[in-house]
Amino acid sequence: MGWKEAAEPYLTRMPTVSRPEGHVPFKRKLAWTAFILVAYFFLTNVALWGLGQNATDLFGNFRSLLAGGQGSVLQLGIGPIVTASIVLQLLGGANLLGLDTDDPRDQAIYQGLQKFLVLVMICLTGLPMVFLGGFLPADSSLASSLGIGVFGLQWLIFAQIAVGALLLLYMDEVVSKWGVGSGIGLFIVAGVSRQLIVGLLYWGGVSSTGQMGVIPYWINVLIGNIQNVTASSLLFNSTVGVLPIVTTVLIYAVVVYAESVRVEIPLSHARVKGARGRFPVKLIYASVLPMILVRALQANIQFLGRFLRGWLGEAGMPNWLGIYTVSDSGLQVTGGLFYYLAPVHSPSQWMWWAGSVGGADPWQVIIRVAIDLTFMVVGGAIFAVFWVETADMGPESTAKQIQNSGMQIPGFRQNVGVIEKVMERYIPQVTVIGGAIVGFLAVLANMMGTIGSVSGTGLLLTISITYKLYEEIAEEQLMEMHPMMRQMFGNE
Secondary structure, eight states, X not given: OOHHHHHHHHHTTSOOOOOOSSOOOHHHHHHHHHHHHHHHXXXXXXXXXXXXXXXOOTTGGGTTTTTOOTTBTTSSTTHHHHHHHHHHHHHHHTTOSOOOTTSHHHHHHHHHHHHHHHHHHHHHHHHHHHHHSSOOBSOHHHHHHHTSHHHHHHXXXXXXXXXXXXXXHHHHHHHHHHSSSOHHHHHHHHHHHHHHHHHHHOOXXXXXXXXXXXXXXXXXXXXXXXXXXXXXXXXXXTTTSHHHHHHHHHHHHHHHHHHHOEEEEEEEESSSTTOEXXXXXXXXXXXXXXXXHHHHHHHHHHHHHHHHHHHHHHHHSOTTTOEEEEETTEEEXXXXXXXXXXXXXXXXXXXXXXXXXXXXXXHHHHHHHHHHHHHHHHHHHHHHHHHHHHTTOSHHHHHHHHHHTTEEOTTSOSOHHHHHHHHHTTHHHHHHHHHHHHHHHHHHHHHHOOGGGOOHHHHHHHHHHHHHHHHHHHHHHHHHHOHHXXXXXXXX
């Protein structure tokens, strides 16, 4: 008996959101999407009951990318979902699962396996975070009054975190099946957009993203309320300076332009004379979503370093492995292996001539930047290939989709193998190039700084996901106005 036969009775019984039977009206899809978005914002403001105020955020600068909320029931964010996807993609890429996603039975097993892995990742991430990562209860007397002790209260905190992560899993499934777009993309856009708005408009002295917003800051500089400002700070300030403003606008323009660059393969209908179309192979063919997997892998590496530091303590942590210092922004790695594996998040982390790199030598900074750039460019290309294959966007899957729709490439025989060979001329190369470009842009945005200290990957994801969401909404509206289009594309 293989593993599929042994695991099938359990994996296929995992709770799941049922698919709609028939067409879901566009207004209802928007209603479900809006409802999930409101629920997400509500959950990010539900504080963990019993948690102390000075709990350490082990995800640090990856917080916005993971679409969670520090100290809330969404503490883990989409981290377990993304990490489970990484494991599945690696297993699927190595053909170790032996699952055919075109088979309904194997598809049910795959979805159940994904949910099981999410549960495993919740435990692997949440348990060390709560019990060894500085998640101390607010008051030991609270534990005593409940009669469960500090250990029992920590289990209660973990239960809240686990429930929040599971809610995100099923909210993502609701959006994917009943709404518009994907839930993970929606949560990332919501979190990053909120951070951008705060970084742009916040009028107070200090916000969660740093100092006051860009517009209030420059108004105060122009009217003279902020004095003794140097030209260097106006130019290079990581949140309100000229450089992060230009970088944010530039990244937006580059991503929108890259989304419009494509190779269009002409198609014609085999039976309907005059019916023609085009299959677009975009420059960013795999989208920016594989970057979530790359950054999530880096986040897990840094999470491991912070966890080891909290477990072994300052004296027990070998210097070659990691040197950590406590600052106003929390626990920061300043040396050792985990320093070189840490991404560059702001200009202050690599501009050594400004004296703001925490005492690191220039050669150490250069090595760190080179590793980050290599990790993102190579990782972006690799995960883009995995994404295309698992999302049925590869040459073989695309050729079958074109064949099943009754279309063919003019000048070529109507054969799946022939269409696949034509697609192999474009899709693999474009996938690798697009993944590498996105990885480079993510590192560049981090190094230059962005409005609201949004991570470069978060900014890229937000722009790309919003662009694709706009395209999906336009497509949904078109199919709503022309029901025959739904039958043609198999959506009804």
